[in-house]
Amino acid sequence: MIRFSNLTISHAPDKRLLAGASAHIPAGSLCALIGRNGSGKSTLLRTLAGLSRPESGNILIADTDPYKTSPVKLAQTIAVVTTERIRVANLRCRDVVALGRAPFTNWIGRMRQDDIKWVDHALGLVGMAEFADRQLSSLSDGESQRIMLARALAQDTPVILLDEPTSFLDIPNRIQLINLLADLAHNHGKCILFSTHELDLAISSSDSLLLIDSAGIIHLPAPQMEDYLHANAIFS
Amino acid sequence: MNLKTNTGIAAILLMAWILISAHGCTKNRPSAPSADGYTEHVYTPLYASGFRILGAKGLESTILEVTDPWQGADSVVRRLFISRNGEQAPHDGIMSAITFPARRVVCMSSSHVALLDASGAIDRIVGVSGLDYISNPRIQAGRDTIGDVGFDGNLNYELLLSLRPDIVLIYGVNGASPMENKLDELGIPYMYIGEYLEQSPLGRAEWMIALGEIAGTRKEAEKAFAVIPEEYNRIRDTEWTDTPTVMLNTPYGDSWFMPSTDSYTAALIKDAGGRYVYSGNNSGQSLPVDMETAAILTAQSQIWLTGSQATTIEGLHSSTPKIRFSGMAYNNTADLWESGVACPHIILKDLAAIFHPDSTAGINDTAATLRYYYLLH
């Protein structure tokens, strides 16, 4: 479902993050993106999301090239969650999640019954149903993060990309989140790629891991990645 | 064509329509019998170049024709039809029409007030612009009944309408007055008075006859005006024994504006037997000179007509600390620009007394009483 080949990404002319990397992450799987700080995890996610053109290479997300498709079509294919904290006064959680339906609503953004059901469903999935009418600005970072995830879920896309989704959450919530992602992947056929520093959690819950190391990509199923990391003394 | 191109084209069309409509929002000029039939010269000025009064054979109405009533105008003509005997205005070539005589006049400039006063029609004024800045004693006495319509660009149209004016006297600065459109819409006649564009002091005063024609006092105006060139030329033709150098103005901040050598003020100086110190500006407009040049010019001058806020010599020196001047410095009253417009001969008398204090040739002994200027000491 996420397929890229010969991908080269540079931050600056002399700073190559990835050179000629390739990988294939199938549908219905949960994949964790790991790597040292500054190795290019966020940049890779942005590139896959269609936000930042790569220097060279091919990308196919659910058989769509993000750089050759209309913004609306792309938004119906990929949903993205970042760590950016939104600060807007008077914005209710319900309104934020409702924005996730934007790729499906008409020119004035009218929400049909269907769309409203989606919003409630998404809020329920992340366990934030009681927060629906609260203001986003009154939530903690973790709660806010979950609302942004609900928005991505309401977007109902086959692919979801998340940048450090566990970063503001306490341990129980982290586990809950990863379990939710696993459920979406395995029981709803979504292809989910998320970056994280939580190595243990990643290895224990993901189907595969994507490692960025020295401008190269290593893609291995979770158990094999564990061995690989030990063998090469990465992160130790 | 996609939405973006459609939007772009719609935008451009709308912008174009707005431009054309806004610009075209001026009077219609339907074609029909035109003002060109008025070829009789009822009054042709001797000194002014900006107006004349025309008539037509067999008809009693007149046309006041004003030429180039704003700076930069070239062959711009504006005509006021002054109807007598119920005669109709021509369809073409007329900007405004009134019925003779105008009994209720609104003046947008203080000089209009002065010219109407000189033509014996001060009582016709029902409204002015900036009541606090009019020096005319009759106007100040009538403050309770004379309306202040505010300033050009932010006019109190309601008050203006309530004054029921027969005509509004307006002026243009760099182009047509923006008041035209609204006055047209309200059906109020108006006319450009371009006296301030005359370079000749006698020419400016001669406009009192144009105003007299509007207010119905042209004969008085002609009589009042007749004595002015006589007196003016008498002073001008006097043989003076000296020709003092004259400096003008004071700086605003760092900029010192010096009138052009062909300006109204320069003409007065020359006619009073003085020499305007600055010969470097022949542009027809006031231009700034730098402080150094100004300092040199002032040092070279014997008379300084400051046109400033100073009322004492100390006040003058504190506002011009870098300037050394050892001659006689004078300031003028605001009235110089108001009633002075209609009395160039008195201005000239003042200036002659200032320039040639020792000479008594042809000047009354009351020369000590200056009307428009006062010595700074």
Next chain:
Amino acid sequence: MSAFKLRIVFASLIAATLALMLLDIAIGAVDIPMSDVWKSLTGGNVDPSTSLIVRHIRLIKATVALLCGMALSVSGLQMQTLFRNPLAGPYVLGISSGASLGVAIMLLGSAWLGISSPLGIVTAAWIGAASVLLAISAVSTRIKDIMVLLILGIMLSSAISAIVQMLQYLSHEDALKSFVIWTMGSLGEVTGPQLAILAAAVSAGLLVAIATIKPLDILLLGEQYARTMGLNLRRSRMIIILSTTLLAGTVTAFCGPIGFIGLAMPHVARAITRRADHRVLLPASALVGAIVLIGCDLVSKLLVLPINSITALVGIPVVIWVVLSNKSFSA
């Protein structure tokens, strides 16, 4: 705020707008009894000069205030969301500077520059405003970060102000006074035919503004998120800029720069409705803008002051309140 309460709020705003319009038409320099005012409006038997005052002066001026208030407030709302800056206003892209340059050239410089048949002030102002906006929109398609556009707009404004200052410096004092008075704004110089154009342009601008509701809502989450939710950033910017041109550009062309309404009134709308979505904020801002500007017109009639002085007195406390309460920044 519940949907029911919101309906009450809107009903009140509409009622207040109508009430103030009526008040503005009833009050003026000349004492006209209410019955005569009513007769003038409905074509009854009344003195023609009274009818002239009521219809051609007061009614036009009140309608101008209504349209300008709506236009400026909506335009300000758009700029605040587009630039994610609560202190942005309709003039942030340089509209008012462009207009003032056009007017300055006509009023102050046409003799200098040898323009023999000067265009009207309205046309000159519109050309100036539209030129600046064309330049801005041409640039906006080429830059990724909207903040760059904001800075460019501000720099362009400053550059133009410098040129206008030069023209002022070199001009005759009568021309200078006319220009200065233009910068103070004036609702009363608009004629009937001009009002028709103003109404058409503002209506068009408001219609386009409706099309910006969804893009603006999405933009609340920031440009990065907006792109992932399917927003075509380039096209959205163009539509928003087009709407602002029609709204703020036309107002400035006909009435001169009128300050503080566009900046402050969207915040009042936010405070009243307690909502962030533009489907509510757009009409709310429009109504609040109309109410306040008509109110300012009333006050400016009573105190005989130019409109900008009044809008400043009203708007500045609102801006200070916004900055101090920091609602948009709070966590």
